[in-house]
Amino acid sequence: MNSFEVQGGQPLKGEITPQGAKNEALQVICATLLSKDEITIDNLPDILDVNNLIDLLKDLGVQINRQSSQTCSFKAEIIKPDYLKTKEFRTRASSLRGSIMIMGPLLARFGKAFFPKPGGDKIGRRRMDTHFFGFEKLGATFDFDSEEIFYTVHAGHLKGANMLLDEASVTGTANIIMAAVLAPGTTTIYNAACEPYIQQLCRMLVSMGAKIIGIGSNLLTIEGVKDLNGCTHRILPDMIEIGSFIGLAAMTGSEITIKDAATDHLGIIPLAFRRMGINMHISKDEIYIPPKQKYAIETFIDGSIMTIADAPWPGLTPDLLSVFLVVATQANGSVLIHQKMFESRLFFVDKLIDMGARIILCDPHRATVIGLNQETPLRGSVMTSPDIRAGVALLIAALSAKGKSIIHNIEQIDRGYEKIDERLSRLGARIKRI
Structure with missing residues (x-):
């Protein structure tokens, strides 16, 4: 120590x-899972939480090209979903709270996601209900193994839906947005978090081909698209x-x-x-x-x-x-x-x-x-x-x-x-x- x-x-x-924003970095790194194309992110902070998340995506199958400590390219063309069931994944993901945001992209692309109870700071109870409420509204089924403390979310197909979030959770909003951008139909999220980092995530997704209206407000309207392209994004x-x-x-x-x-x-x-x-x-x-x-x-x-x-x-x-x-x-x-x-x-x-x-x-x-x-x-x-x-x-x-x-x-x-x-x-x- x-x-x-x-x-x-x-x-x-x-x-x-100042360094690049940690909270934005965790969101946009997870968003790279939504596309098979190359995505380059600049102004990444060179900190443990961000580097651990990048390593986690690498083990998941994402091609990583670390051009410098602040710039990295991601290509999630091939993903290994079975890695999510391994003990190694449970151990690594449970120590990094931001990695909960891989669930939305994986659910959108592959129709399933697995995740252990997330870790992070010891600052009290931080419930996950908002994440799963949004997934269920989009048509997913949620299971929780209380013995293993393990979450499973799966869906035959997602579909746009109207939802009113019970709290303006930042990570919850990010996860739901990333699941909704590939869900056919229209999704409206009311009481969405609207922090600058959520705005940045939305702008990055729009540059990839997503259709999002209301960026910067607490009412987001998302028209699902079939797939997303690559992009270059700079963190605040x-x-x-x-x-x-x-x-x-x-x-x-x-x-x-x-x-x-x-x-x-x-x-x-x-x-x-x-x-x-x-x-x-x-x-x-x-x-x-x-x-x-x-x-x-x-x-x-x-x-x-x-x-x-x-x-x-x-x-x-x-x-x-x-x-x-x-x-x-x-x-x-x-x-x-x-x-x-x-x-x-x-x-x-x-x-x-x-x-x-x-x-x-x-x-x-x-x-x-x-x-x-x-x-x-x-x-x-x-x-x-x-x-x-x-x-x-x-x-x-x-x-x-x-x-x-x-x-x-x-x-x-x-x-x-x-x-x-x-x-x-x-x-x-x-x-x-x-």
Whole structure:
């Protein structure tokens, strides 16, 4: 198990470019299974989750041409469905949650798909009902082996259908879209997730020959086509990483310019940071965060405490709440962080409390943070990363803290952040992998 050794209290300075979006990459890689033709994807993040998914598709029979760490071509002309029944597949797929999205493409092309219970971050219950509800609406039959914890979906033929999703699940919406694009007839998906990454998936499918109307809204209309062609697709910058860099700059009093940030696709993220009192200058696709700023959390108009809560797009992504919570520890004022979607994502706050943060964990979903107003720095500590987003939040805390910190289980951070230690070191961070 690798660890980070961090010497905190060092202001950073310079330019940094965000990696390609992890969540989009997992979707569009799975979408390559829909066509027999070659598909090239650019701006892939060189991270564990993405590389593991590419390896999984290779074992499934997809021809992989890795042109560079950021560019890869896929040709799913020959697929080995029997691989899905092997113990090796169960082990590998169950450790990578994003691989659940191979089910929609395989169901569309071959009429069947098998999948173990997906893994990923340990952030609480993440149900799969929306995926299977959509498949069943399209005409598939769903079976669940409770002893083996194994899902089976099969269909003699799919057919377009109208559906109202019970929740705007991002991976569920992606899976249903990919199953529907090859299903004869018209499919309408209401309450569809409409995150930029879903929009990107739809645009890629359209460039392959799919017929999708309503991209960017929560009502999608899909006319099934017989087959799809190849294409070239470029992944957006990762808005979670961009938000992490904004929080890092504020927390450490650093002067950072985020390049190639695709600011038109950030939604409410800049506004949420401004509500925390953080100043930034956005011009074209760059974000500049000035150094050594004190930031005061706003209150609501009636004077009540500010609440930062996650919500489906265009609301605030839940993946950034851990960063907002850490940033609040050095703010002037108080804030209630409300994590609505996952019940275990705030349990890392005990590590911040050990570092001197003033946090009240109200329940599994809510934490109140009383900011220290940069009068008392956090102190270095030894901690363990529980998941990707909490891991980078703890790294931000360590970089701002007085003294040395050790962060264990950094493989969790590596799953979502590309060479983060090397990139931050170039900004002046004192961090090394041990």
